[in-house]
Amino acid sequence: MSVTINADDPRTIRAIEIAAEADHWLSGRNPQGEDVFGVPSQHDPRHYYIVTRATCDCPDFRNHGTEPCKHVLAVRLHEELLRAERSGSSRQPAPAPARRRGHLSVVPHTS
Template sequence: MKIDASEFRVKEGEKAELTARPTAVKPVCKSKKHYKKLLKEHVESLSALQRLHYASGRYAMLLIFQGMDSAGKDGAIRHVMSGINPQGCEVFSFKQPSTEELKHDFLWRTTCRLPERGRIGIFNRSYYEEVLVVRVHPEILRAQGLPDAVLDEKDIWQQRYRSISELEEHVHVQEMIELPTGH
């Protein structure tokens, strides 16, 4: 049984009407026993795929777990990634930005932790916090030490959305470039 992710996607340019979106999905498993069997099969498959991914060294993979506190991000990472070789994987949790991180662009702290080719990077939260939490709590934005001109701009959120989209497009394109053999 598969979850239809299209139910949860908002297309570019479309307004997100949250009341029209489902808040729950049909159970994927019939029982806990079925869940454990399915999880074991998927973990074994993921482990085999990760060995190939690591050995090829051609692409990087980034998994972003975004959600509120107690949403199950840690548990999902622990269960789903249990078959992954830790040597080919790194997990980063993004909490409140440090003093050093606040001295950089909002994308800096995550960008410098993107995985190298052949590895899997896992972000427990990400740069999306900067357009979610920070937007809801403007005092966080004011505490980031940004110039007044930036803080006063009415389109700061559109600029951040655009920056995120452009970063993701850039990273995707970079990963799709095939390097000649021998490099």
């Protein structure tokens, strides 16, 4: 899967900024085996959103779930860059940030 970059879209620009800070993310896997990332909020870096390629627990995603939020776009971009780095693709736009391993526990949300 490729990620389309629209340099005129503010959400995409913020996603690129977030992806550039991927070395500050936490990472793990959920019970379904999906990669899950703890992505810091741009407004409060002490707060992390739980993000996969398809979901995020940020307010924007919850309120406008039809389009990916900037965090989901950042995760997709980050994974695409890692994939390109592993395959040695010459189409890689920039070096992928190092992936920091941290402790990220993912538990089902109960209301």
